[in-house]
Amino acid sequence: MKLSLNQATVKRASVPEVVDVCVRNGIPAVGLWRDPVAEYGLERTAALVASAGLEVSSLCRGGFFTGVDQRLDDNRRAIDETAALGGQCLVLVPGGVPDRDLVAARWRVASALEVLAPYAASAGVRLALEPMHPMFCADRGVVSTLGQALELAAPYPAEVVGVVVDALHVWWDPALAADVRRAGPRIHSYQxxxxxxxxxxxxxxxxxxxxxxxxxxxxxxxxxxxxxYDGYVEVEVFNEEVWARPFDSVAADLVRRHATGWEPVVDGGHDRLPVTP
Amino acid sequence: MKLSLNQATVKRASVPEVVDVCVRNGIPAVGLWRDPVAEYGLERTAALVASAGLEVSSLCRGGFFTGVDQRLDDNRRAIDETAALGGQCLVLVPGGVPDRDLVAARWRVASALEVLAPYAASAGVRLALEPMHPMFCADRGVVSTLGQALELAAPYPAEVVGVVVDALHVWWDPALAADVRRAGPRIHSYQxxxxxxxxxxxxxxxxxxxxxxxxxxxxxxxxxxxxxYDGYVEVEVFNEEVWARPFDSVAADLVRRHATGWEPVVDGGHDRLPVTP
Structure with missing residues (x-):
């Protein structure tokens, strides 16, 4: 599986900087974020990544459907931006629980997809709904399991609405293996x-x-x-220590880990967690 | 549903102090922890709660089955202590992932129950396996959903192996309503x-x-x-600010909230969470 570098992993890199880092380190794809893309310019970014020979494995992000404002206009713009960049998918973060009504918040995600799926289909853009770790259920993502994301995607063609499989969000799930198999062609992004x-x-x-x-x-x-799945494995890390490192050091580290099955290069191998008594 | 005060909510209270707080505030049951019980003495604690007319809604805690040492001897002692206190159940915290093998860690929980269930049955003690929020999967509890806990309990009679339903751990679960119904008589503790x-x-x-x-x-x-479910609703809060308050203030606050459907007494009602954009 080929490597992609999500721009958030080198958060302080501008669009041209992250493109250069990918090219210099032989990383064939990049995951972009809307704010830095807007800062550099949408068309300029599209031209730059194309001339660099990079693929755009994802655009982050749309979603946040659960507030009073479902942000549908902003999501339509995000779909247009994904199309302009030739991005392989638009990542959708569901949004949190604005009060105590979790069921209603989850329905708002479903109703937003009803509006956005046809729009995305017309634009030729794949929507990738991101199930989020239950730790984020209150303030960020009410879609808590891969299975739940697949149920929300089910009414739509797989090439229109799929899911992100982000290791951090789903690793704990007892149903993970079964749900990954079930997801099949709906996996639009693997992070x-x-x-x-x-x-x-x-x-x-x-x-x-x-x-x-x-x-x-x-x-x-x-x-x-x-x-x-024939897409990229995209590394997306939010971590202050990683952000403080030179971009090329991070990229080279990831290329090396990717080649060795994600083994960090430290003496004595992985740190093992003591089981808390 | 009658109220119980888990001792950890007034963490700095000794056994006689928490018993006094319950009696003074009309709280009919207490959830005890093994360390303060040992400090005051097991038999003295049993005599004290009995003479105060309190029920012991739970004893916290056994478990931590996933390390090299499954702690079976310590868990047998915890079962004996629960019997001595007349506790309604022994809470079992599963334990975390000592390396990256989550499946193996989960099997170790199952194999520990095989040994402990007959011992608990002989002692007349109900084991209450606690599914824990996925946020704690790595370092504390590899049983991540109520459904998974019920599957682990299924081989045993409901009066021997059941579950804890702790709101914090399970509230986000899309399968929660169905799994609570399915749990039925296996709910040994509601926190x-x-x-x-x-x-x-x-x-x-x-x-x-x-x-x-x-x-x-x-x-x-x-x-x-x-x-x-005819047991208690037990309040278990780990919170430095709550721990800093006088014990009676916390207890009186809980009695009032319990009576009003958990409405905090603040002007303007509940704080509402803004959905993060």
Whole structure:
């Protein structure tokens, strides 16, 4: 599975910087974020990645459907931007629980897809709904399992509405293997990072480089590959320490880990977690 | 549903102090922890709660089955202690993932139950396996959903191996309503606290008093009651601010919230979470 670098992994890199980093390190694809793309310019970004020979494995992100404003206009713009970039999918973050009504919040995700799926189909853009770790259910993502994301996607053709399989969000799920198999062609994006302990104060930044934590990424990658997934494995890490490193150091590290089955290069192999008594 | 005060909610209270707090505030049951019980003495604790007319809704805790040492001897002692206290159940925390093999860790929970269930049956003690929020999967609890806990309990009689339904751990689960119904007589303990945002630096302490967060506790309590559950609703909150308050203030607050359907007494009603854009 070929490697892609999500721009958030080198958060301080501008669009031309992340493109250069990919090219210099032989990474054939990039996952882009809307804000830095807007800053550099949508058309300029499209031209730059094309001339660099990079694929855009994903655009992050649309979604946030659960508030009073379902943000449908903004999501239509995100679909247009994905089309302009030739992106392989638009990642959709569901949104949190604005009050205590989790069931209603989940219905709002379903109703937003009803509106956006036809729009995306016309634009030739694949929507990738992201099930999010239950830790984010209250404030970010009410779609909590891959199975639930697949049920929300089910009314639509697989090439229009699919899912993101992000290792951090789904690794704990007892139904994971069965649901990855069931997802089949609906896997529009496969993202990796690692679950590290202890979590930092801001859990949103609690992501390690693949190989630094507790997730069996080799096993999960095999499961995803067995579905016939022919996209990229995109590394998306939100981590202050990683952000503080030079971009090329991060990219070279990821290329090396990717080649060795996500083994971090440290003496003594992986850190093992002691079981808390 | 009658109220019980888990000792951890007033963490700095000794056994006689928590017993006094319950009696003074008209709380008819207490959830005890093994360390303070050992400190005060097992037989003295049993005599004290009996003479105070309190029930022991749970003893926390056994489990931690996933390490090299499955801690079976310690768990047998915990079963004996539960019997000595007349506790309604022994809470079992599954344990985390000592390496990257989550499937093996889950098997170790199953194999520990095979040994402990007959021992508990002989002692007349109910084991209550606690599914834990997936946020704790790596370092504390590999049983991540109520459905998974029920599958682990299924080989045994309901009065021997059941589950804890702790609102914090299960509130996000899309299968929750169905699984609570399915649990029926296997619900040996019902615990409440609330999910607050943002989470504090130590997520283990990220629990609010019931009514202060995002969980629909009224809805969940109805679901649990509809199974015929006739035990207590036990408040278990790990929270530094709550621990800093006088014990009686916490207890009186809980009695009031319990009586009003977990409404916190603040002007303007509940805080509502803005959906993060």
């Amino acid at each position: 990796v990072c690692d679950w590290v302990t202890p979590l930092p104060a801001d859990v949103l930044l609690g992501r390690g480089l693949p190989g630094d934590g507790h997730i069996d990424l080799v096993g999960l990658t095999s499961l995803v590959a067995a579905t016939g | 409440v606290c609330d999910w607050v945002t943002p989470l504090p630096a130590d997520v283990l302490l990220g629990r609010g008093l019931p009514g202060d967060g995002h969980i629909d506790l009224v809805g969940l309590t109805s679901l649990v009651a509809a199974t015929g």
